[in-house]
Amino acid sequence: MTLFLWGITIIFISGFLVFLPGRGKAAAMISQTALIAGSLLTAVALYPVLIQDQVLHISLQWMTPEIRFALHLDALSALFILPVLLVGVLGRIYGSRYLPAEWHAMRQKNHWFFYHLLTAAMVLVLTAWNAVLFLIAWEVMTVASFFLVLYHGEAPSVRRAGWIYLAATQVGTALLIMMFILLSGPSGAMDFDQLVMPAGIHGTLVFLFMLVGFGAKAGLIPFHIWLPEAHPAAPSHVSALMSGVMIKTGIFGIIRIITLLQTPPAWWGWVLVGIGALSGVQGLLYAMAQHDLKRLLAYCSVENIGIITLGLGIGTLGLNQASTLMAILGFGGAVWHMLNHALFKSLLFFGAGSIQHATGSLQMDQLGGLLKRMPRTGITFLIGAAAISALPPFNGFISELLIYRGAFESILHFVNRSLPHQMGGLLIMGALALMGGLALAVFTKAFGIIFLGEPRSEGASKARENAPQMWGPMAALALGCMALGFASPWLIKAALPVFKTLLPTFQQDILLAELLELQEMLFYILWGSLAFIGFLILAGALRWLLLRGKTVQQAPTWGCAYSAPKPKMQYSASSFTQPLVRLFKTLLRTRSHVHSPLSYFPTKADLHTHTPDLFLESVYAPLMQWIQRLTDRMRWVQEGRIQLYILYIALTLLFLFIWKL
Amino acid sequence: MTSLLSFILALTTAPLIPGIINRIKAVSAGRQGPPLLQNYYDLAKLMKKGVVYSHTTTWLFKASPVIQCAAACAALLIVPFGGGAALLHFKGDLLLFAYLLAMGRFFLVLGALDTGSSFEGMGASREVLISALTEPAFLLGFTALASFTGRFSLTGICHSVSFLSLFESAGTATLLIVVAMMLVFLTENARIPVDDPNTHLELTMVHEVMVLDHSGPDLALIEYTAALKLWIYGALLIGIVNPAGRHTLAMGLLIGLAGMAVIAILTGFIESIMARLPWVRVPQLIASALVLSILASIIVGW
Numbered sequence: 001m002t003l004f005l006w007g008i009t010i011i012f013i014s015g016f017l018v019f020l021p022g023r024g025k026a027a028a029m030i031s032q033t034a035l036i037a038g039s040l041l042t043a044v045a046l047y048p049v050l051i052q053d054q055v056l057h058i059s060l061q062w063m064t065p066e067i068r069f070a071l072h073l074d075a076l077s078a079l080f081i082l083p084v085l086l087v088g089v090l091g092r093i094y095g096s097r098y099l100p101a102e103w104h105a106m107r108q109k110n111h112w113f114f115y116h117l118l119t120a121a122m123v124l125v126l127t128a129w130n131a132v133l134f135l136i137a138w139e140v141m142t143v144a145s146f147f148l149v150l151y152h153g154e155a156p157s158v159r160r161a162g163w164i165y166l167a168a169t170q171v172g173t174a175l176l177i178m179m180f181i182l183l184s185g186p187s188g189a190m191d192f193d194q195l196v197m198p199a200g201i202h203g204t205l206v207f208l209f210m211l212v213g214f215g216a217k218a219g220l221i222p223f224h225i226w227l228p229e230a231h232p233a234a235p236s237h238v239s240a241l242m243s244g245v246m247i248k249t250g251i252f253g254i255i256r257i258i259t260l261l262q263t264p265p266a267w268w269g270w271v272l273v274g275i276g277a278l279s280g281v282q283g284l285l286y287a288m289a290q291h292d293l294k295r296l297l298a299y300c301s302v303e304n305i306g307i308i309t310l311g312l313g314i315g316t317l318g319l320n321q322a323s324t325l326m327a328i329l330g331f332g333g334a335v336w337h338m339l340n341h342a343l344f345k346s347l348l349f350f351g352a353g354s355i356q357h358a359t360g361s362l363q364m365d366q367l368g369g370l371l372k373r374m375p376r377t378g379i380t381f382l383i384g385a386a387a388i389s390a391l392p393p394f395n396g397f398i399s400e401l402l403i404y405r406g407a408f409e410s411i412l413h414f415v416n417r418s419l420p421h422q423m424g425g426l427l428i429m430g431a432l433a434l435m436g437g438l439a440l441a442v443f444t445k446a447f448g449i450i451f452l453g454e455p456r457s458e459g460a461s462k463a464r465e466n467a468p469q470m471w472g473p474m475a476a477l478a479l480g481c482m483a484l485g486f487a488s489p490w491l492i493k494a495a496l497p498v499f500k501t502l503l504p505t506f507q508q509d510i511l512l513a514e515l516l517e518l519q520e521m522l523f524y525i526l527w528g529s530l531a532f533i534g535f536l537i538l539a540g541a542l543r544w545l546l547l548r549g550k551t552v553q554q555a556p557t558w559g560c561a562y563s564a565p566k567p568k569m570q571y572s573a574s575s576f577t578q579p580l581v582r583l584f585k586t587l588l589r590t591r592s593h594v595h596s597p598l599s600y601f602p603t604k605a606d607l608h609t610h611t612p613d614l615f616l617e618s619v620y621a622p623l624m625q626w627i628q629r630l631t632d633r634m635r636w637v638q639e640g641r642i643q644l645y646i647l648y649i650a651l652t653l654l655f656l657f658i659w660k661l
Numbered sequence: 662m663t664s665l666l667s668f669i670l671a672l673t674t675a676p677l678i679p680g681i682i683n684r685i686k687a688v689s690a691g692r693q694g695p696p697l698l699q700n701y702y703d704l705a706k707l708m709k710k711g712v713v714y715s716h717t718t719t720w721l722f723k724a725s726p727v728i729q730c731a732a733a734c735a736a737l738l739i740v741p742f743g744g745g746a747a748l749l750h751f752k753g754d755l756l757l758f759a760y761l762l763a764m765g766r767f768f769l770v771l772g773a774l775d776t777g778s779s780f781e782g783m784g785a786s787r788e789v790l791i792s793a794l795t796e797p798a799f800l801l802g803f804t805a806l807a808s809f810t811g812r813f814s815l816t817g818i819c820h821s822v823s824f825l826s827l828f829e830s831a832g833t834a835t836l837l838i839v840v841a842m843m844l845v846f847l848t849e850n851a852r853i854p855v856d857d858p859n860t861h862l863e864l865t866m867v868h869e870v871m872v873l874d875h876s877g878p879d880l881a882l883i884e885y886t887a888a889l890k891l892w893i894y895g896a897l898l899i900g901i902v903n904p905a906g907r908h909t910l911a912m913g914l915l916i917g918l919a920g921m922a923v924i925a926i927l928t929g930f931i932e933s934i935m936a937r938l939p940w941v942r943v944p945q946l947i948a949s950a951l952v953l954s955i956l957a958s959i960i961v962g963w
Contacts, residue, residue: 368777371719382721391764392757405753411808415962422962426804426955433800436760437793440767444789448774453782454717524751531738531749532761535731539882543727546878551711557776558715558873571774571782579790583944 001056004073007042008123011088014038015116024103028096028112035092035116039085042123049078053497057129059191066190072129075497079335080126080252083342086480087244088119090346090473095237097469098353099151111151111235118144118241125249131180131190138176141249142169145242149234161226161233167624168226172216179209179257197261207268210257211275218250220309221279224302225616228286231298232362236353239294243301244346248338251308255331255502258316262505266320270424272313277431279306284438285584288445288577289611293352293362296446297345300388303435304341307403308334310428314406319503323413324510328518329406331502332495337399340387340484344396347384347477351377354470355450358463364449364573366460371451373463378451380474385443387481390436393529395484398522404432405521438580445576454567486529489522574609581611589614663745663910670914671737675892676700676885678925685929700888704881712877717777725772726875726882732765733889741816742896744903744913750816755803758815759796762849762893765886766792773871784870787940791848791855791867794947799845802838802954806901809834809961819900834957839901841957844950846894846924850887853932855943865937895924 014034020027048054056073092115102108121141128134146169150162183206185196197203216223227247231239254272258264283302290296315330317323354377355370356362371378387394411425455461465471484491492515499511559565574581581590592609680697687694696702714722739758741747747754770788773781807813809831810821822835848855851868860866872883899920938946 369717371721386764386767389763389767390760391767392760397760401753401756404756405813408753408804408807408813411804412811415808415811419959419962422808423959426801426958429804430797430801430955433759433797434793436763437789437796440763440770441789441793444767444770444774444785448771448785452719452721452771452775453777521751521753524749524754525757528735528738528749528754528757528761532731532735532764535734536727539727539730539734543723543878543882546708546881547712550877553711553713554716555713556715557717557778558780559778560780567777569779570777571779571786576774576782576786576789579786579940579944580793583790 001045001058001071001073004042004045004056004127005058005071007038007040007045008120010034010038010041011116011123012038012120015113015120018109018112018116024105024109025101027109028103031112031116032092032096035119036089039089039119042081043085046073046078046081049073050075050082050497051494053500059129062130063132066184066188067132068130068191069133070129070191071124071127071133072192073127074501076255076335076501077126077252079339079495079498080248081123083248083339084119084122084126084245087241087342087346088122090350090476091115091237091241093469094240094350094353094473095235097467098235098237098357107151111148114144114147115238115241118148118246122246122249126252129192131184131192131195134192135173135177135180138249139173141246142166142173145238145246148238148242149230151235151238152233155233158233161229165226165230168216168223172213172223174213175209175216176213176253179206179213182206182209183257183260192256195260206257207271210254211271214250214253214257215275216250218247218254218305218309219279219302220250220275220305221282221302222615222619224279224283225613225620227298227301228290228295228613231301231349232292232294236294236349236356239297239352240346240349243298243349244342247301247305248308248342251305251312251334251338254309254312255334258312258319259502259504261319263320263322264316266317266421269313269316269320272309272316273424273428274313276306276309276311276313277427279303279309280431280435281306281438282587284435284442285587286611286613287442288438289581289588289590289609291364291573291610293355293364293446293450294349296364296442297348297352300348300439300442301341301345303439304337304345304388307400307432307435308337308341310334310431311337311399311403311406314403314410314428315502317410318406321413323409324503324506325514325517326406326409326413327503327506328499328511328514329402329409332492332499332518333399333402333406335498335502336402337396340395340399340481343477343480343484344384344387344394347380347474347481348388350470350474350477351381351384354466354474355463357466357470359457359459361457361459364446366457367450367455368453368457368460368567368570369451369455370460370463373455373460374451374465376465376471377474380471380478381451382447383478383481384474385447387485389439389443392525393482393485393532395481395488398485398488398525400432400436401521401525402518404429407432441577441580445573449571449573449576453570456567456570456572486526489519489526492522493519581609663743663913664741664748666910667742667745667914667917668737668748670918671740671742671889671892671896672734674918674921675888676704678891678895678921679888681922681925682929682932685926686933689930689933700884704885707876707881707884708878710877712879715776715778715874718775718874721768722772722775722874723879725768725775726879726886728768729765729772730882730886730889732761732768733886733893736761736765737889737893739815740893740896741819741900742914743910743917745910746816746820750814752813752817754814754816755800755807755818759800762890763792763796769871772875776874778874780864780870781873783864784867787867788871790944791947794944794951795845795848798841798947798950798954799849801951801958802841802845805834805838805954805958805961808958815897815900819897819903822901823903831961834960835901837953837957837960839898841950841953842894842898842901844946844953846898847928847931848947848950849894850891852928854935854938854946857937860937891925892921895921898924 017031059070062069124137287299311334318326407428414421
């Protein structure tokens with residue numbers, strides 16, 4: 001524990017080091033090194049927890065007897081901390097080249113301070129064992145990330161994005177506070193192991209507050225509105241850290257609360273499944289309709305959180321039905337997908353940043369042909385795209401496989417017992433399969449339009465590969481995507497401590513037996529992947545042999561003999577997905593503005609399409625306007641004189657005393 | 662042993678299936694038609710040729726046919742044929758199967774986009790729409806079969822259902838799934854009524870237009886992969902219907918081959934008597950396969 005505390009303290013302090021006097025570059029380097037050192041120390045401290053199944057715990061006297069400074073490091077939190085450290089460090093390295101080299105600028109110093117603070121706060125959130133400490137860390141995390149989003153705060157659109165983010169996540173925190181009050185029970189104990197799930201309506205309220213509170217952070221539909229606003233506005237390494245790691249703290253919270261109960265009600269599971277399926281499908285549909293790469297990736301995060309929530313739903317059902325296999329597959333798939341998503345989503349956001357850095361644009365219809373100009377960024381982005389589309393042998397396939405299998409086990413479990421439950425399992429299958437097909441469309445579009453074909457703008461045609469500090473982290477994450485795919489049989493067995501933490505009531509030998517059965521399945525998957533690679537080598541060798549000594553010519557692309565093709569004539573991001581967008585038009589409500597030529601001779605014509613977020617436009621915006629009108633009437637309360645505010649406080653205290661008498 | 666034999670059989674006889682289909686189409690149109698082995702001649706001719714690459718393309722364009730072919734071969738490992746087990750079979754193998762084919766499609770689409778041609782872009786755009794709908798139809802159909810057989814692998818399912826079970830309680834469901842899988846077969850292999858493999862107008866094609874710029878051995882790999890995919894989906898259809906249950910090695914393979922011929926002839930007739938659907942109605946056709954699969958699951962669960 002001492003090592004862990006040292007690690008997290010160094011991460012925290014490293015943020016202050018950027019303010020060291022001097023020209024700034026040395027200070028930035030020192031703080032970066034300190035962050036890496038602190039992260040390494042923390043990672044070393046995680047080793048006994050993850051491998052040797054130790055639980056580290058510390059509880060210090062703090063504000064009151066109930067509110068203690070309690071930290072608890074078990075295998076589950078250790079597993080969630082790993083990507084925080086990895087993406088935190090890689091993002092720091094990446095960002096040092098991504099941001100302009102204005103080391104002395106106060107704006108950049110502040111930026112790095114908040115970045116380090118965010119990393120430290122996330123580690124604290126994942127280890128806090130007391131509700132008050134947890135909420136404080138949670139708020140530090142929120143505020144730090146809010147300032148990170150506002151790096152380009154001079155632009156009104158960025159300020160609007162930051163505002164939406166802050167509002168969404170603060171509403172979530174308010175609900176979390178209420179949730180913890182309900183959970184604290186009559187004794188007022190705030191330590192996590194002393195929280196009591198209340199019965200009846202209060203238990204339901206806890207579940208709903210948890211769902212909205214943590215769901216708003218995680219980005220579950222319909223609480224997702226901040227993601228597509230904040231991620232495009234933030235610098236890319238911040239998007240990577242927020243989308244790859246920070247939103248998972250919401251998932252972590254949901255897992256912690258659900259596993260408080262040994263047998264959660266079945267409807268919890270079905271609600272999670274329903275919201276997960278909705279987020280998954282709707283998130284991808286929105287991703288498909290986007291023209292801006294970072295908005296696309298943000299919606300895709302909504303989808304992946306949806307997949308994770310599907311897994312949580314299956315796991316909850318497994319707990320409810322006391323089915324070890326379902327619980328392992330559901331929770332295991334969810335946690336694994338959490339790890340995977342941290343890897344490939346950070347990779348893709350880094351990629352987006354590199355593209356913006358090299359071309360000055362994130363509009364897909366302005367890009368093209370970048371694979372030739374930025375080969376390293378291109379191939380790592382391709383690996384990320386394949387992994388997120390759940391293609392074997394990459395890691396995304398493994399976690400989705402576990403969730404698929406969990407859905408199938410739930411169908412088998414309920415077969416001939418309850419048709420609605422069985423149909424629920426089928427819904428998960430169908431949603432996952434549809435997501436698989438749509439993800440293919442989204443990521444062939446993202447990679448194909450940006451990296452292949454001819455450049456569609458001047459910026460894209462002049463793009464050059466970025467510095468190694470930028471593609472290096474991407475390469476590391478791409479390797480991670482492959483490693484988590486290939487090492488899956490060994491990893492699932494090594495994850496026994498995690499499952500023991502998650503499912504303490506299940507018998508250990510049954511847990512182990514089920515894990516061994518899954519290990520066997522993953523070994524078969526590995527054989528399949530190796531066979532694929534073998535065939536790849538064979539087919540490649542055949543092609544090489546056949547082409548030896550043959551003429552290889554270069555010619556223009558076949559264009560029906562049209563002699564003056566222009567890059568603008570290529571299929572664009574919008575035309576590529578037009579058939580799908582039209583098919584799902586009832587769900588998407590894409591708006592298009594057409595000026596078509598009316599006379600017989602060609603004149604200027606144009607077409608604009610955009611897909612606004614339905615939830616933002618038709619639910620939240622009217623709701624917020626209504627609240628604003630309401631609060632306008634309450635203005636008279638805000639006098640502006642401090643004496644009056646003190647009077648309010650005194651009156652409230654008085655009221656509370658009288659109420660308690 | 663059976664498994665290995667049927668794997669090799671698939672690799673060698675797959676190009677025959679398009680030959681049979683084309684012969685049937687020719688005969689129904691009153692023509693003599695190309696020889697049954699025409700596809701082999703074409704492959705041999707293509708393999709001897711050099712290649713032409715567009716200035717626009719990158720290494721991905723060259724890698725794409727290789728990856729597609731490797732993915733199809735790996736998927737073939739999971740498909741049972743002739744009453745035996747597949748070379749690779751385990752609980753959950755149908756997901757590996759589906760996603761290996763998705764891998765092939767991913768690179769087929771990227772290869773098409775690599776040329777920067779709007780024809781190929783259009784083909785790619787249509788292909789992703791088709792696949793987004795076919796994948797749920799395929800997986801839900803097999804989930805329905807898996808839930809009433811209790812087996813979650815292609816081999817297990819094909820061993821547990823047979824022609825005789827069509828007359829039992831789950832028969833209606835099986836029948837619906839057979840129809841759904843026939844639609845999936847036609848869709849995945851870019852046949853009429855979804856796509857016309859013979860058309861000569863780029864604007865109307867889906868699969869063919871995506872491979873316009875490939876030539877020589879690259880095109881040979883793609884043509885071969887297409888033949889393999891015909892075999893793969895055909896073998897699955899035979900596996901579900903499984904006309905005669907389990908058999909000795911020779912008998913099983915013989916029945917399997919006969920089934921494959923029947924499917925090829927059936928496809929040939931469908932192509933002769935039907936026209937290609939207008940593009941806007943293709944999603945409805947695939948959706949009907951999806952609906953049949955869901956209906957089958959409901960019947961199974963009742």
